Amino acid sequence: MSNQTAIPDHIPQDLVRDFSFWTAPDMAPTPGGDPHLALSELHNGPRIFYAPNNTRDGQGTWVLTRLEDMREVLQDSDSFSSYRSIFSSAIGESWPLIPLEIDPPDHTAFRSMLNPLLSPKRMAALDHSVRQRAIDLIETFKDDGHCEVMSQFAFPYAVSIFLEFLGLPQEDMPKFLNWANSLLHPKTPDERTKAAHEVIEFLDDLAAFRRKTPGDDFVTYVVQAKVKGRHLTDLEVRGMNILIFIAGLDTVAAGIGFDLSYLARHPKDQKTLRDDPKVIRKAIEELLRAFSTVQMIRTARKDMEFAGVQIKKGDLMSCASQIGNRDPNEFPDPNRIDFTRNANRHMAFAYGVHRCLGSHLARRELISSLEEWHRLIPEYRVKEGCPPVAHGGFVFGVKSLELVWD
Numbered sequence: 350m351s352n353q354t355a356i357p358d359h360i361p362q363d364l365v366r367d368f369s370f371w372t373a374p375d376m377a378p379t380p381g382g383d384p385h386l387a388l389s390e391l392h393n394g395p396r397i398f399y400a401p402n403n404t405r406d407g408q409g410t411w412v413l414t415r416l417e418d419m420r421e422v423l424q425d426s427d428s429f430s431s432y433r434s435i436f437s438s439a440i441g442e443s444w445p446l447i448p449l450e451i452d453p454p455d456h457t458a459f460r461s462m463l464n465p466l467l468s469p470k471r472m473a474a475l476d477h478s479v480r481q482r483a484i485d486l487i488e489t490f491k492d493d494g495h496c497e498v499m500s501q502f503a504f505p506y507a508v509s510i511f512l513e514f515l516g517l518p519q520e521d522m523p524k525f526l527n528w529a530n531s532l533l534h535p536k537t538p539d540e541r542t543k544a545a546h547e548v549i550e551f552l553d554d555l556a557a558f559r560r561k562t563p564g565d566d567f568v569t570y571v572v573q574a575k576v577k578g579r580h581l582t583d584l585e586v587r588g589m590n591i592l593i594f595i596a597g598l599d600t601v602a603a604g605i606g607f608d609l610s611y612l613a614r615h616p617k618d619q620k621t622l623r624d625d626p627k628v629i630r631k632a633i634e635e636l637l638r639a640f641s642t643v644q645m646i647r648t649a650r651k652d653m654e655f656a657g658v659q660i661k662k663g664d665l666m667s668c669a670s671q672i673g674n675r676d677p678n679e680f681p682d683p684n685r686i687d688f689t690r691n692a693n694r695h696m697a698f699a700y701g702v703h704r705c706l707g708s709h710l711a712r713r714e715l716i717s718s719l720e721e722w723h724r725l726i727p728e729y730r731v732k733e734g735c736p737p738v739a740h741g742g743f744v745f746g747v748k749s750l751e752l753v754w755d
C-alpha cells in the first residue's frame with residue numbers, strides 16, 4: 350500500500366483494505382472507467398472495513414458498505430459528529446461551513462433559519478430563470494454539432510444559478526468559474542489557497558455591502574437573519590456564503606455529466622426521454638441513485654460497537670452514497686438503470702439532520718437541464734476516440750465528456 354496512514358491498534362488486520370475513493374481502480378481519472386460499477390463490487394465483501402489510505406485530515410476511515418448501516422450513522426448525530434473545518438483549514442483557519450460542519454443543537458438553529466430560503470415554494474419561483482439558463486447555454490453550441498459538456502454546459506449552468514441566487518450579475522460568471530475550478534480541481538495547493546482567499550474576500554465584501562444596501566437575495570437574508578435572538582457574526586455569514594457557493598457546484602455539474610454520459614451511450618433510454626419528457630422526473634431519481642456522487646464522513650464521538658466491529662472515539666466513518674445506492678439489499682439488480690424503478694428511496698441527498706438543504710433546487714436544475722437538452726439537441730453520442738473521463742474524490746465527477754450530434 351502506498352501513502353497509507355498509520356493503522357490504529359484496535360483495527361483487526363483482516364478488516365484492512367487497500368482502498369481509497371480517490372485512487373482505487375476506476376476512481377482515478379480513467380478514460381471510459383466506471384467508478385460506480387467498480388464500487389458495487391464492495392457488496393460482495395464485508396459489511397465494514399478499514400481503509401488507511403482513504404484519508405481525511407491525515408487519518409484513514411472505516412468504510413461502510415450497507416445502506417442500512419449508513420442510514421444509522423447519518424441519523425445519529427449524538428454518536429457521530431459532522432464537526433470539522435475542511436475548507437478553512439486548507440488556508441490555515443478554523444471556522445466551519447454552516448450548517449454542514451456543525452452539530453445539533455447549533456445545527457438545528459442555523460438550519461431552521463436557512464430552510465425557508467431553499468423551500469420547494471421558493472425554488473418553484475426560480476423555475477423560469479433556471480430553465481432559461483439551460484436554454485441560453487445550449488444555444489451557444491447547439492449548431493456546432495458538438496460540445497464538451499462539463500466546461501460548456503454543466504459548470505457554467507451551476508455557477509449561473511448560484512449567481513442568480515446571490516443576486517449577482519451574470520457578468521461575474523468567468524470570475525466564479527475560475528474560482529470554482531481552482532477550489533475544486535486545483536493543479537497545485539497554492540492555486541486552491543489563492544482562490545479560497547479571493548472568494549472569501551469577494552463574499553465578505555458582498556456581505557458588508559448587503560448590510561448597508563439590502564436586496565432580495567440570499568446574502569441580504571443571511572446578514573439580516575437572527576439565530577438564537579442575535580445577528581450572525583461575520584465568520585458565520587462567511588461560513589454560509591462559502592457553503593452555498595461550493596455545495597451546489599460540483600454536485601450539480603457531476604449529476605449532469607454522469608447523466609448525459611450514460612444517456613449518450615444508451616440511445617434507447619435517450620429516446621425515451623426525448624419522446625416522453627414526462628419520464629424525466631422519475632428518470633432523474635434513478636440517475637441520482639445510480640450515479641451518486643457524495644462521500645459523507647462522520648467522526649465517532651465515543652467508543653462503541655458498530656456493524657460488528659469495535660469503533661473508538663475519533664474514528665472516521667465513511668458513508669458513501671455511491672456505495673449505499675448500489676446496495677442489492679435495498680435496490681434489486683442495482684447496476685441496472687431502470688427509469689421505472691419503484692420505491693426508489695435512494696440516499697443521494699443523505700439522511701438525517703444534514704440531508705441536502707438544496708435538494709429542491711438541485712432537482713429543479715437537473716430536470717430543467719435534461720428537459721431542455723433533449724428538446725433542443727438531436728440524438729447525441731460520445732465523440733469517437735474520446736471516452737468520458739470520470740474521477741473519484743469526496744465528490745465524484747466527470748472530468749471531460751465530448752458529445753457529438755448530426
Ligand code: HEM
Pocket residue numbers: 447448449450460592593596597598600601604642643645646670697698699702703704705706707708710711
Ligand atoms: C445533485 C446535486 C446535489 C447533491 C447530490 C447534493 C448532496 C448533498 C449531500 C449528500 C449532503 C449531505 C452532506 C453531509 O451530510 O456531509 C448535502 C448537504 C448540503 N447541500 Fe447538497 N447536494 C446537491 C446540490 C445542492 C445545491 C444545489 C445546494 C444549494 C445551493 C446544496 C446545498 C447543500 C447544503 C447547504 C448542505 C448542508 C446541509 C446541512 O448540513 O444541514 N446542495 N448535499
